Structures are given as C-alpha cells and as structure tokens.
Amino acid sequence: MTPDKNPQKIKDMFDEISPYYDSVNNFMSLGTHYIIKFLAIRKLNIKPRSNILDLCCGSGDFVNIIKKYYPRVKVMGLDFSREMIKLAKSKNPDGTFIPGDCTDLPFKEKEFDYITMGFGLRNIENRSKAIDEIYRVLETGGKFLHLDFGYHNKLNTLFNLFTSILIKILKKNSRHYEYLLKSKDDFPEPNELIKEFEQHGLKCIKIYNYMFGTISAQILMKI
Numbered sequence: 001m002t003p004d005k006n007p008q009k010i011k012d013m014f015d016e017i018s019p020y021y022d023s024v025n026n027f028m029s030l031g032t033h034y035i036i037k038f039l040a041i042r043k044l045n046i047k048p049r050s051n052i053l054d055l056c057c058g059s060g061d062f063v064n065i066i067k068k069y070y071p072r073v074k075v076m077g078l079d080f081s082r083e084m085i086k087l088a089k090s091k092n093p094d095g096t097f098i099p100g101d102c103t104d105l106p107f108k109e110k111e112f113d114y115i116t117m118g119f120g121l122r123n124i125e126n127r128s129k130a131i132d133e134i135y136r137v138l139e140t141g142g143k144f145l146h147l148d149f150g151y152h153n154k155l156n157t158l159f160n161l162f163t164s165i166l167i168k169i170l171k172k173n174s175r176h177y178e179y180l181l182k183s184k185d186d187f188p189e190p191n192e193l194i195k196e197f198e199q200h201g202l203k204c205i206k207i208y209n210y211m212f213g214t215i216s217a218q219i220l221m222k223i
C-alpha cells in the first residue's frame, strides 16, 4: 500500500516523534547511522569556505558532522518540523537551523556549493518539485549528496522484521514506524532514483553502498 505523504501529516508525525527520534535511530541502526552519515559526507570532499545546505535536517546530524570536520565552511539546516528544529538547536545552540519546506526553498538561484539530504526525500509527496528546488539553489558544478535506504534486498527484509518487533514494543507510536516500513519499501531503489535525478539535470558521479546496500548514498553534480 502506498504510504500517505500528505505534508501536514508528515510534519505532525515528525513533531510528535521528535522527543525520541535520536534514541530510536540509535537503537534501530545499532549506532551505525551516525558513522554512515560521516562516511558519506567525507565522500563530498568539501572545499573550505563553501556554502552548504542540509535539507530535511531533522535533529541536525549532518550540520553537526559538517561543522565538526569542516570548521571553515558555512552550513545551515532546513526542516519543516518546528519540533525537529528546536531539537537540533538544543543540541547545537551555535548551529544555523531554519524552518522551511524543501518544495519551496527560501533561497535564490545557485546559492549553495553543496546540498545534503539524508532520509528525507522518501517523505516528500512532491519529490519532483523538491528535486527541481535542489537544482535551482545549487551552484553549477555543485554537488548534491543524497543518502537513504537503498536496495530492497535480503538484509532489508531482516531490517523490516526487526522494525516490526519494535513496532510491537512501541505500541503507542507504532503507526509512525509502520509508516517508516511502508515509505522505505515504496521508495525507488538507487538506480531508479538516479534516473529521476538525471531527468532534473543532476548527473550521478558516484554511488556508495553501506550495510550491504541497504543504505545507499548518491553524489550528483549540477551540470
């Protein structure tokens, strides 16, 4: 069944799960999500003094990793869940986190040298509009890092089983994790997704697989 990605519902869902978002992420990924984010970001070879935008920033992992390892860059996170923005701010009061919608970015053309987005696009109803916006605000020759669940392989089936058990334990907010399962399996596999990006003018220059391909990072360039 196709998951309901009505933007207001998605926003409400992330507002509601924000208090335990980080703990559940740590638990479900057995702590690996942070390492994978770090490894994928390193593949961008970020240049000093770059201007970077992290879309769907959530609790701020991408912004915090970038600022820690590339202190000479300017980086900002954007998310439409105000509770997630509050959480990101509470974890990093010096970080720049702003409310906004990926399908209508409050920036002018070619403002960013790099754009990152982790585990976000999967939740966006109008994916095409979001990719158009990424293209618009990215500098020509700029790079876009997209990280999310990848191939629907056997390990993915095992992850689904693990999540189903978690759903039973979490009872109260289980519908959010039922949504996670649906959105993950409904999301195109990397090769299909790359075709979509390329239709919008972003050329795939590298693909990196993590956890046997259950997580995939694609680096795309605006040509």
Ligand SMILES: C[S@@+](CC[C@H](N)C(=O)[O-])C[C@H]1O[C@@H](n2cnc3c(N)ncnc32)[C@H](O)[C@@H]1O
Pocket: 007, 010, 011, 014, 055, 056, 057, 058, 059, 060, 061, 062, 078, 079, 080, 081, 084, 100, 101, 102, 103, 117, 118, 119, 120, 123, 124
């Ligand atoms: C699964 S979380 C990922 C957070 C973070 N990038 C990470 O990897 O931990 C997805 C985030 O995307 C945000 N989001 C979903 N649709 C959005 C949209 N259209 N515009 C802005 N943020 C959006 C949600 O509020 C949520 O914080």
